[in-house]
Amino acid sequence: MIILNLPPCKFKIKNSENKRLIFDNLRKKYIVLTPEEWVRQHYVSYLINEKKYPESIIAIEKQLTINGLKKRTDILIFNKNGLPDIIVECKAPSVKITQSTFDQIARYNLKLNAKYLVVTNGLSHFYCQIDKKKEVYTFLKDIPSYK
Template sequence: MQELNFPKFEFRFKSNENKVSIFDEIRKKFIILQPEEWVRQHSVQYLIQHKNYPKSLINVEKELKVNGLSKRYDIVVFNPDGSIHIIVECKSHHVKIDQTTFDQIARYNLTLNANYLMVTNGINHYYCRMDFENERYEFLRDIPSYEI
């Protein structure tokens, strides 16, 4: 798999019928290893190991309704009160992050109301803090670490 712009993490793999799978600690199962899944698993480990978010507050690949359409978010980090703290949108390393990607996560956030957004293709990472009052986002150097 492509080397990504994340710290090095240890992963569990298995191979079955010429397909490699990676163990997802959040979903507690092996997932077929595709380029986007590689980025997603690195993002999850980054949140857990470098930003100290508890696994219990992280959700991966769940359905949500946006304007009546079914969509799937990549990663959501909840606050302890159940509100949404961060949405992470993951793309394959060969997908260029552009305005379309930011529009996608902004549409998701109309429903989810997260305080922070992260967009990554594993090579480039973008972090934003929502300014709901002025209906815009402010770019940051990184997302905040977990605080109790």
């Protein structure tokens, strides 16, 4: 797998039935190791080890319904009140981050009302803070560490 623009991590990887699998510590099971999953696992590790977010407030592939369609967030982080705080959309390193990527996460946020949005392909990371009252967003250099 490609080296990402995130801190290096040690993962449990195995082969099974001609597929490479990576152990997801949050879901407590092996997952097919796709390029997008490689990015997601690195980003979760970054959140936990660098930004100090507790595992207990991070959800992977949380399902939501938008206009009658079932969707899933890649990573969803809840605040201390149990409300969505940060949505992370992960793409494979080969996928260029475009306006449609931001449109996707913005649609999710219409339902979730998170304060921060993150879009990453593991090489480039984009961070936004949403001000719901003023209806504006501000690009940031990073998301805040857990407090």
